Amino acid sequence: MLVYITVALLIAFGLYAIMFKKNLIKIVIGINLIEAGVNLFLISLGYIQGGYAPIYTLAPEGLWKNMVLPTPQALTLTSIVIGLATTALMLSFVIMIYKNYKTVSSKEVGRLLSD
Amino acid sequence: MFEGILWDPIFFLWLLSLIAVLVYLFGRLWNNSYNKGEQVEPFLSGNEEQESNYPHASDMYWGFTEALKDYYVSMKEMHSNVVNDYVYWFVVVLALTMLVVVVS
């Protein structure tokens, strides 16, 4: 249960940061928070208390039933990799925006764009 | 759906070409001995047509946007170019959808 509360809090904090923080880098951090929440949610779906990594040769004999589900771990790994790519790309866009407008405030950029 | 001769686009094409032929034949009835210079130019305002006095695109539909000014002002506020507002609207719609789907 504690896991799901953490997930909900992480996603809520992330959304709050994206909605109300004007600094573009803070927005990227907000997205990373949501990502962390979703990843935690995925990994918790297949977790077993006191489980082992889902590698046949590593789990102790007879305790194969205690291996955690491998699919959510694969999903989470993929999701982390995708998250890395988006974060890197977004930060590079922020650099380009800063070079063009000399600001990282989303409000300022919006004002400069609309006129 | 597209049954009947009136909904047949091929029929429309034939009709259009028939009209074109008729117009051409009709036009040939008169003689072509008119002055081909200034006479065939469209008369606009008497002033010489220049690039500078051609209306701008933003002048068009001025009446429409002026009549709906309140609507356009509020829409402009919505399209603020600020990324926070974009996400804000997404979260609002997400919450509403969830409410409607869960309650129903």
Added chain:
Amino acid sequence: MIDLVALLLDNTLSLIIVTPLMGAFVTELVARINKKWVFPLALISILVSSSFAFLLASQVYSGGVVSRAIESDNPAKLTVSLPSGSLLPIRIILEADGMSVLMAIIVAIMSLVVIIYSRKFIRKKLTLFYPLFLIMVSGTYGMMLTGDLFNLFVFIEIVSISGAGLITALDRKRAPDSAFKFLVMSTIGALIILTGIGLLYGQYDSLNIAFLAKSIHWTFLDKVAFALMLAGLAMKAGSVPMHMWVPDAYGDSPAPVSAFFVVGSQASLYALFRICFSLFGLSLNYVTAGWILIILGVLSMFVGVTMALPQKDIKRLMAFHAVSQTGYMLLGVGVGLTVLGTPAFAAFGFKAMEGGIFHVINHALYKGLLFLTAGAIFYATGTRKLNDIRGLAHYMPWTTVFFMVGAFSIAGLPPFNGFASKILIYESVYAFNPVLSAIAMLVSILTLASFIKVFYSAFLGPKPSKKPKRIPHSMLLAMLLLTLLILFFGLFPELIINNLIKPAVMALVNVSAYVGVFSGV
């Protein structure tokens, strides 16, 4: 030799996705050796994947649903039986029915046209464009052909990341900001969708759409998952009020990229329909979901077109029209979904869905053409501001004709293809609710009005003193191809509806065919 052909025929589904992906990496390598080879290689990989897409279409139209598990050649190995006696799917599966094949045909046509157009439009030095574009094509195909929810998420992210890169391909001034907004919105949308997928996985231990469709019980968590996925995909498809990234992304990207972005958004629209009809099709409350789609559709239509009217940037204007036209598709399919399973469905619901789905392919064609003409204007004059261009018809007669065809088509004038799908939507929606139909017609009139504005200010008027650049033949050829297709679709709508659209609608409505992949094992 025969074995090879049989192998290719057997694997069309995966080859469609793999060819452009391989092509992307090969072009990137080749670009470091000789930049001359980049375009031919990209063209070849697009040609190959497009022909595979048409091959797949013929397979599906003759033999029904085609499915293929990745990394297994034996269909019996798709599942494991649990100790409790039930079967559980274990492999990632690709699946194509009438609807996915229709979307794949759209991608096949548009990717070919866009790559021909890009040959001269994109600067020679900019070789990074082609790998990114190929990855985007591959991701779009993947979204349409996958039968696995997590794969869907991965392909959505592939399309967003490569799309964000493509937005900044030419413009380094305004575009980074648009790309940033696009990427922020896409990432949030995709993460929200992933949360929904996680909710489903947690309950039913599977990611397979066909398997999930059979096991969903419409519990509270299912409802939440449905709402999350619906909102996320509707945002990715660009419906009002979550459309603000659309004018930015479409407007500031290079014209061929905007033309392909239309298809990318429609892939999300396809996923939305797939979620509504196939994944939750057996358990959903049709009236609620249908009305959500209808409301989003009507809002998109109206707000999109009214915001398009005062725009001064030609591509932003067209982007707002893209939002407005998406509304028609949502309206048509939403009406179909609302009356699904009632006698009214046979009376007008089926027709409404036909109209909505027919509009998807028509929209891709004419909006693609319009974006390409906007790109031609930008290429010739170097500006997108409508106030600064006039009298282009004196120098660019062909582009003028192409623009007129596109504008008439989007406004729904006969005999162009926009008319064929719009009349279907008007008629069937009128039977459902006359007010909605009236709004749809009003929106069409406003569409025509705003394109008259573009036509009047950009093409008519006195001869410009500065002679615009000549449009290269490859760009004209791309636009000509789309024009011919538009005319063909407009002149023989019955043919297209019977052969392409009916199977697509049947595939959406008839859930058991899609779900039935697992009934045999």
